[in-house]
Amino acid sequence: MxxxxxxxxxxxxxxxxxxxxxxxxxxxxxxxxxxxxxxxxxxxxxxxxxxxxxxxxxxxxxxxxxxxxxxxxxxxxxxxxxxxxxxxxxxxIGMIFQQFNLVKRHSVLDNVLSGALGRGHMVRSLFLSFTPDEVAFARSCLQRVGLLDRASERADRLSGGQQQRVAISRALMQRPExxxxxxxxxxxxxxxxxxxxxxxxxxxxxxxxxxxxxxxxxxxxxxxxxxxxxxxxxxxxxxxxxxxxxxxxxxxxxxxxxxxxxxxxxxxxx
Amino acid sequence: MSTPAADVNPVHKAVLRLQTVLLDTILIASLLLMGELQWVAFSGRRGSTGLLMPAEEILKILDYGVLTLVAFVIATAWNLFYRDIGCSPGRAWVRGEPPWERDLPWQHTLRGWFLALFVEFSFFTGWIITEVNLATFLTKFGKAWDIIRGLLHPSGAVLDQGLILLVQTVFLAFMATAFAIPIAFFVSFLAARNLTRQSLTFRLTYTVVRTIMNFVRAVEPLVWALIFISWVGIGPFAGVLALWIASIASLAKLYSESIESIDTGPMDAIAATGASYLQVLRYGVVPQIIPPFLSFTIYRWDINVRMSTIIGFVGGGGIGYILKPRVDLGEWGEVGTLVLLIAITVWLMDLISAKIRERIV
Missing domain, CATH: 3.40.50.300 (P-loop containing nucleotide triphosphate hydrolases)
Incomplete structure (x- = not known):
């Protein structure tokens, strides 16, 4: 290889x-x-x-x-x-941190969705509201790291390795290069x-x-x-x-x- | 000086010297004045009324000018000869203890004896000025007993009115807290050091907001009540406004302190996604501060219930409003009823707020 x-x-x-x-x-x-x-x-x-x-x-x-x-x-x-x-x-540019830096009190899905903040609607995003397209994409990002079944749990309920995978899908959500x-x-x-x-x-x-x-x-x-x-x-x-x-x-x-x-x-x- | 990094800057050196002598002068002058006050008090001098001079009268005749001058001379001399007679307290405070005195017990330094004498003089001066009188305290309990007996035998006459005003008290406190939340929330972001570093404008805002908040907190709610009573008239609304102002200042301080202690990691992560600053605050900061904010807010409501009793004394509505005239008339039974109602409410609020805060955090 x-x-x-x-x-x-x-x-x-x-x-x-x-x-x-x-x-x-x-x-x-x-x-x-x-x-x-x-x-x-x-x-x-x-x-x-x-x-x-x-x-x-x-x-x-x-x-x-x-x-x-x-x-x-x-x-x-x-x-x-x-x-x-x-x-x-x-x-x-997506970024992944040593301490994961998830928003602990938000759900796993909301954490992934926050990766779309840069392109979303400003006012709408302040109410944690995202379009169905974005939500569907966020779920596919979670699927990629194998955590779709944990989407609605609070982020701090997950283990360290799982949290880092959520952070990866948050970066993916940006569609980064x-x-x-x-x-x-x-x-x-x-x-x-x-x-x-x-x-x-x-x-x-x-x-x-x-x-x-x-x-x-x-x-x-x-x-x-x-x-x-x-x-x-x-x-x-x-x-x-x-x-x-x-x-x-x-x-x-x-x-x-x-x-x-x-x-x-x-x-x-x- | 023996420290290796001796100041070479002559201006800085002069400022330090001035600070030292000034501090010493203040300390020595205070000691001398307290000494004179005790001397006059114990000398048996009689005042204008022919009786022993009360402290207030003695305070008027002390030799402030002369003794300050004497203190200045002593302070200067002490700092000139500090190598021989020991370091002065001002010098130790401003420049640190000299190494040869560092490990000595206090009895072995002039400074130690000076401070011991200072504490002793403060105590006796305080005794004279506040007119402490142990004999009366221990022998004249009789009158107070009437009040306690009244409190122990509450009368039912004011129960209805008391209960109604109690409801008013609780809601008065609630409204004051509710009105304070949005303003304190907004202000707290401007008063948090970690969010106001990025530009001069923000740092300036931080300083201005902090200064105003400190000033508002320094003024007692009772004084705010008097101001608002003359503004909107006697009644519960004046009380709401007084507690509202006090709550804004206190909540903004508590809120901003919890913002200062957040984990900045999520802020970085949200900023890295290309989010705007407002979004960074919404996602990186707000979720972290909601539990402490709720906890502080409930605690503040609890404090406001307690305070509204006192606010009522001066006409700010609530149960304190009917308590005051009964205290003045000596209706101790009715006072007892009202005090009991307040005590139960405060106790309940305390209990409930503690339970809720336990759950949130």
Missing amino acids: SATAPLPAPQEAVRIEHLGKTFPSGVRALDDVSITVREGEFLVVLGLSGSGKSTLLRCINRLIDPSDGRVFIFGTEITALTGSALRAMRRR IILADEPVASLDPALRHSVMRHIEALNREEGMTVICSLHDIDLVRRYASRIVALKAGRLVWEGQPEHLDASTFREIYGEDAEPASNSSVEEEP
Whole structure:
């Protein structure tokens, strides 16, 4: 199984140019990061916690405003957009969070429907009212992650893995072209990680969505990534294919004291 | 100073020095004035009426100017020689304790003795000013007994009227709360720090709203009642308005505090879908704050029932309105009936509101 899908002429989906972010506290979270992501890629961002992975992903859809540098989405500079143009661009980018970030007191279906807020009727949406078409689409999104039977339950009744799958269908509801996933399985039981990752992989393989996903578990990285970039203290320190990620590179990214996450498979692989 | 990061900025240093001496002057002047007050009170000096001088009269004749000047001199001297005689309280407060005094027990520092004396003087001065009189407290119980006996033997004469006005009290409190909810709800978003960070206009609004709310809360509902009575006349409507204003300020504070403690994750998630700010508030904030809002609102209704009794005393309607004349006339039996009615209602409201809040949260 080759990780990169054989696309005829892969267009650029996201281009990040010299991105930097300094927080008001003075912390330099990102420093001169430049990455180009082609359409259909499954790019994994690797790095320790605090290395700037989250900040990088949030700069792409402008949940955080970068201090310097530019980000282009399909050729449009999102860092230059404001107001409704920015919101229109965000609709094309779905996001999945480590803590799921569902609206806990809303039903599973309402959570999925909130993915349609960007294109729906403004006043109507304030009363939690959606068109039958949207509701039908939301149900099909839930079906995809196998949770249609839980549609009317309160979101916080579901297990962590299920909540993350609801979050995936909320992102699907946007009909996005790009998916940003910020440590999507880090707060899940290890046994459930693949069940969530496989859904994200399916969006990439079957729908051709470009995925940018931060991960730190080395096994998951090798299993799902088509390309890897690694951050250390806000700087881009490594870029390459998963098969080139060996033990020495791993130590370079994670520091001298680091042990490859599970077994020693890192060295054995070609 | 021995701290490594000694201030190099001379202006900052001068400001710190001024603060230190000012604080010390205030403390020492207060101590000296309290000392003089006790001296006069215990010296047996007689006032204009020929009797022992009451505290109010003593307060008029204290040497405020001289003693403040003396205090200023002492404060300056203390801060000049603090290395030899020990750090002054003002210096310890403004710049932190010097390291050589840090681990000493209070008896070993001049500052400790100064503060001990200060507490002692405050107590005795308070005793004189508030005219504490243990002898009367322990011997003159007789008159009060009449009232308690009346309360224990409630008369049925005011029961009908009392019950009717009790209904008015409960609804008065209810209307005040109901009118306050929408305004407090709207205001609370402007008074929540985490929602008002994005621009200068929002931060300014936050400060203005907070300041107004603090001012409104500082004014007692009783004072609001007097204002509204002269506005709309005596009656329950004035009471509704008085409690309404007080409720807005208090609910807005409680609401905005619960907004400040929400999980911002859902807000991010909703914003990431391309939703507008209003939608982010509706989906990311509102669902999280509904339980605490309901809980605070019911609690406020409960408080308003209690307060409307006092509001009634000055003419704001409710059961307090007929309670006041009976207290003045000494109809203790009837007062007893009304007090019992109020007590039962408050107790019931308390019980119900606690139960409902338990369910919601």
